Amino acid sequence: MNKLLKSMMFLLTFLFVSAGTALAQPASNSSTLDQLDTLLGNIETLAADVVQLIIESDGGVLEESEIQMLLKKPDGFYWETLAPFPELIVTDGSTLWNYQPDLEQVVIEDWDSSRSELAAQLLSGNIESLGGDYTVDLITSTQSEHQEFKLTPRAADNVYQLISINFIRDELDSIYLNSKNGQQTVWRFENVIRNSPIEDAKFTFVPPENIEVIENGYAQ
Numbered sequence: 001m002n003k004l005l006k007s008m009m010f011l012l013t014f015l016f017v018s019a020g021t022a023l024a025q026p027a028s029n030s031s032t033l034d035q036l037d038t039l040l041g042n043i044e045t046l047a048a049d050v051v052q053l054i055i056e057s058d059g060g061v062l063e064e065s066e067i068q069m070l071l072k073k074p075d076g077f078y079w080e081t082l083a084p085f086p087e088l089i090v091t092d093g094s095t096l097w098n099y100q101p102d103l104e105q106v107v108i109e110d111w112d113s114s115r116s117e118l119a120a121q122l123l124s125g126n127i128e129s130l131g132g133d134y135t136v137d138l139i140t141s142t143q144s145e146h147q148e149f150k151l152t153p154r155a156a157d158n159v160y161q162l163i164s165i166n167f168i169r170d171e172l173d174s175i176y177l178n179s180k181n182g183q184q185t186v187w188r189f190e191n192v193i194r195n196s197p198i199e200d201a202k203f204t205f206v207p208p209e210n211i212e213v214i215e216n217g218y219a220q
Helices: 003-015 027-041 117-123
Strands: 045-055 061-072 076-083 087-091 095-100 105-110 134-141 146-153 160-168 171-179 184-194 212-215
Touching: 027 134, 027 146
Parallel strands: 105 212
Antiparallel strands: 045 061, 045 184, 061 076, 076 087, 087 095, 095 105, 134 146, 146 160, 160 171, 171 184
16 A cells, blocks of 8 residues: 555544544543544535645655545545645545556555554444543643644554644644654645535546556456
8 A cells, every 4th residue: 555545544544433423432531532523523524625744854844745635424535636746546435546647547446444453443433442542632722722632552563653633613624643753744624614515426436548447456
């Protein structure tokens, strides 16, 4: 799986939480996790422009990307990188399409949420162990109406050192993934439209003519 797909699995992990689903957690985290669950559960559909930054350990920006994102629970996800390198990832919950125009190639796979353990828990609704896997802290600012949820993995072998999910006035604002190697992925969500209708057709993809189609590992 390429780096973009791996990152998408972690984004799906948090955005596909079902509304009203109780998160099992230690008593000290109960209130905080309930708040996060409520905020994410209020998202049924989401459309946004996303600025993605890949930041090196020395603070330099390795890459900045412009992205259009659509999400529709329970299964629809559309993530189109417009610049600097065009790429489309879209799934209807059954099939995953990864279209790379520069390579004139589309890779089609059966959707498999198990490629990320945490994503699999949330996408399937089996999230009982989330509170045991992460320590969740909430930092709030009444002046800016900013809520920051910091998720610290309990396991030493987790690839991430810290995950930060930020809301402003109850709207998703940004997500930070801090890797143990010092690299950071940042998603800033702009022009957010929540819970407006999105057609199911947005989450399927018809390959253009005269491009290479690779389906489940085999060229067609």
